[in-house]
Amino acid sequence: MDLTGKRTLGLWAALATVTIWAGFLVITRFGVESSFTAEEIMILRLVPGALVMAPFMWRLGVMPRGQSWQRAVMLMIGASAVFPFAMSMGLAYAPASDGGALAPGTLPFWTALVVYFMTGEVPGSGRRVGLAIILAGAIVINLWQVFAGAEEHAWKGHVIFLAASALWAVYSVIFRQSGLSPLHGLVIGSFWGTLLVTPVLLATGNVSFSAASFSDITIMILIQSFASGILAMFLFGYAVQCLGAAETAAFAALTPILALLGGAFFLGELIKPLKVVGVVMVAIGVVLASGIASKSRPTLAP
Numbered sequence: 001m002d003l004t005g006k007r008t009l010g011l012w013a014a015l016a017t018v019t020i021w022a023g024f025l026v027i028t029r030f031g032v033e034s035s036f037t038a039e040e041i042m043i044l045r046l047v048p049g050a051l052v053m054a055p056f057m058w059r060l061g062v063m064p065r066g067q068s069w070q071r072a073v074m075l076m077i078g079a080s081a082v083f084p085f086a087m088s089m090g091l092a093y094a095p096a097s098d099g100g101a102l103a104p105g106t107l108p109f110w111t112a113l114v115v116y117f118m119t120g121e122v123p124g125s126g127r128r129v130g131l132a133i134i135l136a137g138a139i140v141i142n143l144w145q146v147f148a149g150a151e152e153h154a155w156k157g158h159v160i161f162l163a164a165s166a167l168w169a170v171y172s173v174i175f176r177q178s179g180l181s182p183l184h185g186l187v188i189g190s191f192w193g194t195l196l197v198t199p200v201l202l203a204t205g206n207v208s209f210s211a212a213s214f215s216d217i218t219i220m221i222l223i224q225s226f227a228s229g230i231l232a233m234f235l236f237g238y239a240v241q242c243l244g245a246a247e248t249a250a251f252a253a254l255t256p257i258l259a260l261l262g263g264a265f266f267l268g269e270l271i272k273p274l275k276v277v278g279v280v281m282v283a284i285g286v287v288l289a290s291g292i293a294s295k296s297r298p299t300l301a302p
Helices: 003-034 038-060 069-091 096-102 107-119 125-148 154-178 182-203 214-243 245-267 273-290
Strands: none
Touching: 003 038, 003 069, 003 096, 003 214, 003 245, 038 069, 038 182, 038 214, 069 096, 069 154, 069 182, 069 214, 096 125, 096 154, 096 245, 096 273, 107 125, 107 154, 107 273, 125 154, 125 273, 154 214, 182 214, 214 245, 245 273
């Protein structure tokens, strides 16, 4: 396939990824507010996905060879377990619309920071403006909670969202540099995330599914494990491979808007003018920070 065709597929993969991300935020917020604990959601994300991916584990192997132990750990559990669990915990405190702006929305900022420390690449002036706008938008979203008298513990969710986004940025850069295929990266994460994290989740005593019906569990498996855990992870890895981590992060600009709309229509979340301003600022900042609006696109050392 020529470079143009590969790039086009990468763009479609990135678009599909952020759409699934927004759906993940809305359904997870609904789940932790109604029938599930964050631990139960993670079990439903990890175990069914690992069973489906078992044949690929056997064929491709589950060891991230040629990596330092720090990079290997991030490839093994960073995206499959740590990031989604942190997001689930954050959504127990704060709305899905906040999660969309503060997790995928701030991803370009964290990605640029990680790339700088790992490769020495300095963002251009246009990208730096975008990063500043992202930070300003994130501050506005936090201030909205104060002025609107929103949920008392929403700030805890905000902190978790920002930490999760930083971890995801580290993973995306390490994955890009690892040389792994999207499928192999998914297989490694699925195996080790399930093997290492599931016992910890069960040990918390928060996994009983006593409040969830069979239909609730089925829907959650489809969304969490198959759509978000497998399909979105594969598409994200493919997009990073085709476009690079920084440009793929540009599509995160759509996630805050989709999460805002999804939270309002499906969950009845409040849409206050100040919050809309913050979300729009983050989205604009993401586009500018990605570098796709400039003539020279950002590069990422292999």
